[in-house]
Amino acid sequence: MGIGWVILATVLAVAGGVIGVLGVREERTSRRAFFLMFGVFGAQLMALGWRGGLRGSCPLGDLGEVCLFLAWSLTLFYLVTGTTYRVSLLGVFTAPVVVLLQGVALIPGSFATEVMKKEVVDPWRETHAALSVLSYGALALAAVAGVMFLILNARLKSRKLGSGLVAGMPSVSRLVRAMFRITMLGWLVLTAGIVAALMMEVGSFNAHLLVATVTWILYAVLLGVYLWRGLPGKHLAWGVIVLFLGSLLVFGKL
Amino acid sequence: MKLVCLGLNHETAPVEVREKFALSEAGVEREVAGLLGARGVEEGVVLSTCNRTEYYAVVGEDGGEQDLENWVCEQRGFLGDRAGLFYVHEARGAAEHLCRVASGMNSMVLGETEIFGQVKQAYRKAHEGGATKGVLNQLFQRAFGVGKRVRTQTAIQEGATSVAGASVELAEKVFGRLKGSSVMVIGAGEMSRQTARALQSRGATSVMVTNRSFDKAVDLANEIDGRAIPFSGWEVELEHLDVVIAATGAPHFVVKPGHVEAVRRKRKFRPLIMVDIAVPRDIDPEVGEIEEVYLYDIDTLQEMADEARRRREEQLKICEEIIREEIDKARLPAVNG
Numbered sequence: 001m002g003i004g005w006v007i008l009a010t011v012l013a014v015a016g017g018v019i020g021v022l023g024v025r026e027e028r029t030s031r032r033a034f035f036l037m038f039g040v041f042g043a044q045l046m047a048l049g050w051r052g053g054l055r056g057s058c059p060l061g062d063l064g065e066v067c068l069f070l071a072w073s074l075t076l077f078y079l080v081t082g083t084t085y086r087v088s089l090l091g092v093f094t095a096p097v098v099v100l101l102q103g104v105a106l107i108p109g110s111f112a113t114e115v116m117k118k119e120v121v122d123p124w125r126e127t128h129a130a131l132s133v134l135s136y137g138a139l140a141l142a143a144v145a146g147v148m149f150l151i152l153n154a155r156l157k158s159r160k161l162g163s164g165l166v167a168g169m170p171s172v173s174r175l176v177r178a179m180f181r182i183t184m185l186g187w188l189v190l191t192a193g194i195v196a197a198l199m200m201e202v203g204s205f206n207a208h209l210l211v212a213t214v215t216w217i218l219y220a221v222l223l224g225v226y227l228w229r230g231l232p233g234k235h236l237a238w239g240v241i242v243l244f245l246g247s248l249l250v251f252g253k254l
Numbered sequence: 255m256k257l258v259c260l261g262l263n264h265e266t267a268p269v270e271v272r273e274k275f276a277l278s279e280a281g282v283e284r285e286v287a288g289l290l291g292a293r294g295v296e297e298g299v300v301l302s303t304c305n306r307t308e309y310y311a312v313v314g315e316d317g318g319e320q321d322l323e324n325w326v327c328e329q330r331g332f333l334g335d336r337a338g339l340f341y342v343h344e345a346r347g348a349a350e351h352l353c354r355v356a357s358g359m360n361s362m363v364l365g366e367t368e369i370f371g372q373v374k375q376a377y378r379k380a381h382e383g384g385a386t387k388g389v390l391n392q393l394f395q396r397a398f399g400v401g402k403r404v405r406t407q408t409a410i411q412e413g414a415t416s417v418a419g420a421s422v423e424l425a426e427k428v429f430g431r432l433k434g435s436s437v438m439v440i441g442a443g444e445m446s447r448q449t450a451r452a453l454q455s456r457g458a459t460s461v462m463v464t465n466r467s468f469d470k471a472v473d474l475a476n477e478i479d480g481r482a483i484p485f486s487g488w489e490v491e492l493e494h495l496d497v498v499i500a501a502t503g504a505p506h507f508v509v510k511p512g513h514v515e516a517v518r519r520k521r522k523f524r525p526l527i528m529v530d531i532a533v534p535r536d537i538d539p540e541v542g543e544i545e546e547v548y549l550y551d552i553d554t555l556q557e558m559a560d561e562a563r564r565r566r567e568e569q570l571k572i573c574e575e576i577i578r579e580e581i582d583k584a585r586l587p588a589v590n591g
Contacts, residue, residue, distance in 0.1 A: 156427060157542070159554050171430035172525050172548075230522025232545035 002050050003111070006068060009043035010102040012036050013071075017095030033095070037075055040098060044072040056117040058126040060133060064110030069130075071101040073137020074144075081141065081182055093144045124199040131193030132212065136248070138186030139219075142179050143244040146237035149175040153234055176233040180226060183240050187219045208251075215247040255296065255315075255587070257389060259348035260322050261308030262340050264362050271339065275330055277302040282376065285329065286385045292325040293317050297390045301355070301376040303369065305362050310352060312389045319344070346581060349393055353577040356397040357404040358411065364566045365410040370401045392586055400580045407576065410569040413562025417445065418452040420558040421529045421550075425453065425497050428527045428548055433457035436495045439480075440488060440509070441502035442470040445531050449499045450478050458497070464488040466502070493517045498528045500536035507538040514544050521546075531555065 016036035047068055051059030059065040078094045104110060152169045155161065170178070194216055197209055222239045225231055231239070262275060277285055282300050289298035289309065294317015299310040311322055319342045327336065343351045354360045356373045377394040380386050386394070405411060414420040425432055437458045439446040442465040450461050461480035465471035468484055475482040483491060492498070492513060502508055509528065528549045530537040535551055542549030 152427075156424075156548050159550065161424075161427075161554075161558060166427070171426065172428045174430050176525075230519070230524070232523040233525065234545055235523075 001046070003047075003106075005043045005047035005050060006064075006102055006105055009040045009047060009071070010099055010106065012039040012043060013095045013098040013102065016040065017099065020095060037078060037095065040095075041072070041075045041079060044068065044075060048072060051111070051115075054115045054117065056119075057121050058130045060129045061115065062110065062112040064105040064107075064112075066133065067101040067105040067110065069133045070136055070140065071098045071105070073134045074098055074101070074140045075137075076134075077138045077141045077182060077185070081178065081185075093148055094141065097140060097144060122201050124196050124201065128193050128196035128200060131189050131196055135186045135190035135193055136244075138182050138189060139240070139244045139247075142182040142186060142240045145175055145178045145182060146240040149179060149233055149237040150241075153237070172233060176236060179233075179236055179240055180223070183219065184223055187216070187223060190216055190219070211247065211250050215243070215250075218243055218247075255312060255389070257345050257348045257393070257586075258311050258313055258319050258322060259308060259343040259351050260311070260319055260326065260340055261301075261306060263306035263308075263360070266341055267339055271334070272305070272307070274332055275302075275307040275326070276304070277307065279379075282379055283383060286380045286383045288329065289325075290385055293321045295322070297387050298385045299376055299380040299390055299394065301373060303372050306355070306360075308355070310348065310390060310393075312387075349396070349581050349584070349586075350577055352393065352397045353400040353580065354573075356401040357573055357577075358401075359404075359570060359573055363415055364563065365412075365415075365569075367405070367411055370398075370405075373401075374398065389586055392584065396580055396584050400577055403576050403580070404573050408569045408572045410566050410573055413558070413565055415559050415562045415566070416448075416452075417531060417552065417555045417559060418448040420555040420562075421449050421499065421531070422452045422456050423558065424529070424548070424550055424555075425527050426456065428525050429496060431457060432496075434459050435497060436460040436462075437497040437499065438462045438464065438483070438488065438491060438495050439474070440464050440498065440500045440536065441532065442467070442474040443501055443503075446499060446501045447474055447478065449501070449529065449531065450474075450480065453497060453499075454478065462488075462491055462495075466504075489513050489516070493520045495526065496524075498526070498537075499531065500528070501531045502536050503532070504536060505534060507536065509537040509541060511538060511540045511544065514541055514547060518544070518546070529555070 016033045019036065020033035048059050051065050051068070055061055060069055074094060075098055148169060149172070152166060152172060152175065155166050156172065160166075169175075190212070194209070194212055197212070222236070222243065226236055262272065264272070277300065282302055285300045286298055289295055289300065289311065294313045294315070295311050296314055297312040301308045301310070309322060309326060313322070323336070323340055351360070356370055358365045358367060358369050361369050377386070381391070414423045422432070425435070429435055432453060435458045437450060437453050437460065439450045439461065442463055446463070450463070454461060461478055462483045463471045463475040463478070463480050464483040464485050465474070466485050468482065471482040474480070498509065500509060514526065523546050525546050525548065528537050528541060528547060530549065530551045533552060537549060539549070541547055
């Protein structure tokens with residue numbers, strides 16, 4: 001089925017997002033959106049299996065695969081952490097990001113058509129690539145929680161309380177906890193990814209690793225400040241959003 | 255054989271009349287037993303709450319609502335003017351009325367849930383006393399089904415309809431569950447008491463009360479199982495609080511930005527919800543400019559309560575539809591003819 005799995009995952013994510021939005025409008029937290037994201041996850045796994053089979057290694061060799069892997073890790077962390085609070089609403093915010101990433105993957109040319117199957121695989125390189133993208137899934141989800149927090153915070157501060165969006169959202173405290181925990185999880189996975197990079201057979205301290213290290217340090221500072229000094233939720237939210245988008249932008253330029 | 259409902263409630267009778275007809279738990283049992291001895295009554299259930307007393311009866315050919323009314327007034331020794339005091343519903347009308355009552359649609363606070371339990375208890379007492387048979391057993395079971403459907407399929411019970419309830423709703427929007435949260439009430443008036451009680455009912459464990467007159471603070475603290483704090487030292491406690499309720503009669507601001515600024519670092523910038531239910535206001539609006547502070551005044555709370563009431567009223571149509579559907583399903587000659 002190949003590319004069909006990516007299309008299916010995207011269609012399911014669109015459906016999950018739409019059902020989630022409708023649920024918010026009707027001020028109901030529907031579980032259907034959550035289950036649709038399960039479907040998205042399954043289709044993504046099949047698609048990654050297809051690309052992994054072609055490459056004989058972790059499927060992170062072109063733009064399509066990176067986007068797909070990132071979308072998969074985002075869905076994975078959503079499914080793992082989402083049940084701790086209002087799942088369907090987090091899905092409403094997560095699904096559009098997944099759709100966007102898979103939309104990019106579906107642009108003709110994003111998936112390389114001629115793929116050379118690797119004869120020799122460096123396990124540390126594969127581990128580094130997989131963990132790095134996986135960590136970005138968690139950091140993306142933290143940014144999604146950050147956006148949710150900013151919306152809720154703005155509405156609560158301005159006393160615009162009558163909308164279904166506010167009614168369906170988790171509490172301020174839960175969102176702050178979620179941002180911190182998911183960022184910590186992403187940072188720990190990123191740490192493991194950087195350690196794997198240092199263990200690679202043919203490795204050098206290149207620009208890629210430099211950016212990864214700087215990103216790692218900035219996240220460590222953010223988490224450290226939050227943990228020891230404390231931060232207003234709004235500052236934490238902007239921190240996780242700016243760091244995620246900033247580092248993604250820099251990595252994109254490399 | 256027909257179904258009759260005779261009753262009075264907060265809409266038809268003032269409290270001084272309602273209290274004449276109100277029955278204790280033991281009184282209900284006696285009333286049910288007596289009701290079966292009344293002329294023409296074959297089955298009966300008596301519901302008595304602070305806002306209503308109602309008699310649901312299945313009467314034979316030789317009985318009727320007038321006999322029932324006379325019997326009730328005789329039992330209560332009521333000799334006053336009855337005009338407009340009682341309402342009477344028959345057959346399908348009585349069944350629909352019971353469903354409305356059980357669903358909270360006929361309550362003083364639209365959509366309140368306590369009435370459902372009270373109707374259940376009234377039925378249980380009558381059933382145990384052998385006063386219910388084929389008609390009322392089926393009818394009450396149907397009404398409980400309607401109550402459940404209304405609760406789960408409509409939004410008639412959603413949203414707080416009082417200032418105290420709205421305060422709780424806001425606090426939950428910020429903190430999620432209030433279990434273990436710390437509350438300070440500044441001012442020891444009725445609104446403070448109501449709001450503190452509402453927060454406690456949702457899990458707030460530590461409630462402090464402060465007031466210019468310390469004696470009043472102690473009285474309220476004792477009443478709500480809280481702790482009284484001298485007015486001169488309330489700022490110190492701010493470090494540990496989650497919710498501040500201000501309701502003093504002071505003509506100036508009691509809580510100022512400096513009070514919160516002084517403890518922000520110690521609080522590690524944790525969210526703090528401040529509810530100002532005083533007029534003139536007790537909390538300087540500039541306090542709300544502090545990032546982690548969520549400040550609401552009486553107007554916001556009143557607006558929330560009004561909005562919730564309006565939304566509950568909008569649900570009535572859906573509720574009526576559910577009742578119609580369920581009564582249609584009931585195969586009771588005494589109800590559907």
